[in-house]
Amino acid sequence: MKKNYSLIFGVLIIVILSLIAVFAGLISPYDPSAIDVDNLLMPPSGNHLLGTDGLGRDLASRMIYGARISLSIGLIAVGIATIIGLILGSIAGYYGGFIDTLIMRFVDIMLCFPTFFLILAIVAILEPSIFNIMAIIGITSWMGVARLVRAEILTLKEREFIQASRAIGASNFRIITRHLIPNAIGPVLVSATLGIAGAILLESGLSFLGLGVQPPTPSWGNILIESKSTLGVAWWITVFPGLSILVTILGFNLIGEGLKEKIG
Amino acid sequence: MDKLLEIKNLKVSFYLDNKTLAAVKGVNLEIANGQALVLAGESGSGKTITALSIAKILPANARVDGGEIIFEGRDILKLDEKSLRKIRGKEIAYIFQEPTAYLNPVYTIGNQITEAIILHQDKNKKEASKETLELLGRVRIQDPERVSLDYPHQLSGGMNQRALIAMALACKPKLLIADEPTTSLDVTIEAEILKLLMELKKELKFSLLFITHNLSIAKKIADKVSIMYKGEIVEEGSCESIFRSPKHSHTKELINAYQKIGKI
Numbered sequence: 296m297k298k299n300y301s302l303i304f305g306v307l308i309i310v311i312l313s314l315i316a317v318f319a320g321l322i323s324p325y326d327p328s329a330i331d332v333d334n335l336l337m338p339p340s341g342n343h344l345l346g347t348d349g350l351g352r353d354l355a356s357r358m359i360y361g362a363r364i365s366l367s368i369g370l371i372a373v374g375i376a377t378i379i380g381l382i383l384g385s386i387a388g389y390y391g392g393f394i395d396t397l398i399m400r401f402v403d404i405m406l407c408f409p410t411f412f413l414i415l416a417i418v419a420i421l422e423p424s425i426f427n428i429m430a431i432i433g434i435t436s437w438m439g440v441a442r443l444v445r446a447e448i449l450t451l452k453e454r455e456f457i458q459a460s461r462a463i464g465a466s467n468f469r470i471i472t473r474h475l476i477p478n479a480i481g482p483v484l485v486s487a488t489l490g491i492a493g494a495i496l497l498e499s500g501l502s503f504l505g506l507g508v509q510p511p512t513p514s515w516g517n518i519l520i521e522s523k524s525t526l527g528v529a530w531w532i533t534v535f536p537g538l539s540i541l542v543t544i545l546g547f548n549l550i551g552e553g554l555k556e557k558i559g
Numbered sequence: 560m561d562k563l564l565e566i567k568n569l570k571v572s573f574y575l576d577n578k579t580l581a582a583v584k585g586v587n588l589e590i591a592n593g594q595a596l597v598l599a600g601e602s603g604s605g606k607t608i609t610a611l612s613i614a615k616i617l618p619a620n621a622r623v624d625g626g627e628i629i630f631e632g633r634d635i636l637k638l639d640e641k642s643l644r645k646i647r648g649k650e651i652a653y654i655f656q657e658p659t660a661y662l663n664p665v666y667t668i669g670n671q672i673t674e675a676i677i678l679h680q681d682k683n684k685k686e687a688s689k690e691t692l693e694l695l696g697r698v699r700i701q702d703p704e705r706v707s708l709d710y711p712h713q714l715s716g717g718m719n720q721r722a723l724i725a726m727a728l729a730c731k732p733k734l735l736i737a738d739e740p741t742t743s744l745d746v747t748i749e750a751e752i753l754k755l756l757m758e759l760k761k762e763l764k765f766s767l768l769f770i771t772h773n774l775s776i777a778k779k780i781a782d783k784v785s786i787m788y789k790g791e792i793v794e795e796g797s798c799e800s801i802f803r804s805p806k807h808s809h810t811k812e813l814i815n816a817y818q819k820i821g822k823i
Contacts, residue, residue: 455657477666
């Protein structure tokens with residue numbers, strides 16, 4: 296069998312990043328919010344591996360804690376989107392008829408809104424806390440999952456083993472949750488992995504516009520925006536968060552592509 | 560003998576987008592306790608649809624237009640979904656034509672039989688999986704422990720059919736409906752499965768409705784034979800009388816077909 300390099304590299308990147316996020320407290324050399332007025336805008340050196348920012352905070356530490364925020368936003372937002380999509384998509388696909396029409400037209404309506412501006416509008420009304428951002432990204436990005444799940448269920452429900460489970464007296468709920476969804480999960484997993492990358496990017500964009508995670512909590516997006524004013528003198532504050540966003544998204548996309556090759 | 564099942568004037572039609580197709584046009588059938596009835600006929604004669612009507616597991620576009628299905632004194636067609644679920648698998652069980660397709664590919668054999676047990680009996684997982692092994696032994700599977708951990712794609716069609724028989728008999732149904740259970744299997748396996756079914760019928764004393772297009776099977780197992788043609792029962796009688804003096808032209812055709820194959 297051909298080695299699935301994209302899956303291996305993707306998993307490697309994400310495992311390393313996850314370890315960094317989980318053990319942030321142990322590996323970050325400084326307190327991410329500790330201001331050091333003697334060391335403003337220091338370039339990368341032995342003391343500060345990735346340099347310091349305009350307030351003298353250690354960039355490496357801020358990025359390590361930022362990994363925690365960015366990854367958890369990606370995971371939880373996509374988790375919310377996947378759960379909503381699974382529920383609505385499987386109900387639409389299984390019951391068909393009027394319920395299907397109702398749900399799928401709702402999907403069409405949701406798809407009419409440009410997601411990013413919808414999120415901007417909602418964040419402007421609510422306060423942009425981490426929890427709100429996760430929830431908002433989740434509830435504005437489930438439509439693709441719903442369509443995917445519905446299509447899978449439509450073909451799966453005609454399969455013989457579904458008739459067999461009706462014949463042994465399984466309820467509709469049981470048929471959907473135990474027999475249909477586990478068979479449809481492959482493509483959903485692929486789209487979820489790609490979705491995590493999208494959610495991280497979305498959060499970075501929001502933070503960059505000042506409507507994402509609020510300072511002093513570090514996220515890769517808001518480190519980037521803080522770097523804007525000092526870009527001319529301190530390249531490192533822009534380059535390193537940018538690179539880590541790039542690498543993370545690359546990692547998730549590689550996993551997604553690898554999974555697609557394997558299962559879907 | 561006591562009547563277990565009585566079908567009176569059953570009519571089933573398929574409702575397609577722009578037309579209605581009558582599949583079953585007024586079928587009458589009777590099965591006594593412990594009896595083996597063979598329902599024979601060519602493809603498309605409505606045998607399977609008649610069988611699926613009995614526990615009301617018809618495809619979504621088929622509907623019962625009229626008639627009664629009296630099972631132990633109750634009209635099944637008048638029951639609600641919840642009471643039907645209690646009958647399916649517990650009182651009336653099915654086995655089907657393509658055994659591998661009727662098993663869920665993502666679960667092990669043991670897992671699926673255990674589900675059939677838990678659905679109708681107040682047993683915990685441990686008791687149910689112990690019973691699963693007994694059931695697998697009962698359908699003459701040599702190594703129940705190993706087979707129960709296998710997935711359907713790892714086993715042959717004959718083994719999968721045995722597993723489905725174990726699943727169908729998990730709750731000791733009073734009526735087993737076998738819809739061409741040996742058609743997709745080769746001849747030696749067919750003989751084994753038929754032998755097994757008849758032995759189990761003797762042990763567990765269920766009634767059998769066996770659907771086939773192959774009258775030679777009727778000769779081996781039937782107490783009574785009904786010949787179905789274009790949605791109606793055209794001839795009925797003991798196996799002997801049907802072979803000795805077939806009245807309807809379709810019965811003659813079925814017998815001739817079987818004898819011709821015998822000569823080759």
